[in-house]
Amino acid sequence: MxxxxxxxxxxxxxxxxxxFIRxxxxxxxxxxxxxxxxxTRDRLQAAAKDAGVFAPLVPKEYGGQGLPIEHWSPILQEAGYSPIGSAALNCVAPDELVDRELAKTLSPRVQRMLGFHSQYPTGSPGLWQVDYADLGDCLGL
Structure with a gap:
């Protein structure tokens, strides 16, 4: 495009x-x-910083590229060329799947607050994802 x-x-x-992605x-x-x-993720993120493409959605004063929202689409489409592109650039959307091992390191309270739940049966090597309905229930919304 x-x-x-x-x-x-x-x-x-x-x-x-x-x-960078390709x-x-x-x-x-x-x-x-x-x-x-x-x-590998850490190595790719360090390389993304060196290439000047790390954290495109984050303001420059916080170490990102400061990309205005009206220009997110073309950059995120390039990141999406690879299934790990958004992780390498540190621009994973909050509703994308989250590695189960990472989610397991969070306290149960934090898991509830963020709305994490297992997408697969207990004991499977599946992924977790964010469920905003759980977050709303937890916050009483």
């Missing part, structure tokens, strides 16, 4: 993101049904 009306700095960020991230993808291990 082309974006002829992108400001030059956003078009340049899109191109940097495109190259030249760095794709080679680090786990095998099908595999997991992205924390060491």
């Amino acid at each position: 082309t974006y002829p009306h992108l400001p030059p700095e956003i078009a340049e960020l899109r191109e940097r993101t495109r190259r 030249e760095v991230v794709v080679d680090e993808e786990p095998v099908p049904s595999g997991r992205l291990d924390p060491a």
Whole structure:
């Protein structure tokens, strides 16, 4: 997809993101049904910082790229080229699946507050996801 009306700095960020995902991230993808291990994620995030594509949605004063919301789509589409692209760039949406091992490290109270629940039967190596209905119930909304 082309974006002829992108400001030059956003078009340049899109191109940097495109190259980074295709030249760095794709080679680090786990095998099908595999997991992205924390060491690889950390290595990819460090490389994303070096490439100037880390945390595109985060304001610059907090270490991100400060991308305005109206330009999120072209950048996130490039990140989505790889199933681990959003993790490498640190722009995973809160409603995306969350690694079960990570969710298990949270206290039960925090799990309830964030609305995590298992997507698969207990004991399976499945993923967890956010359920905002659980969060609303917990907060009495």
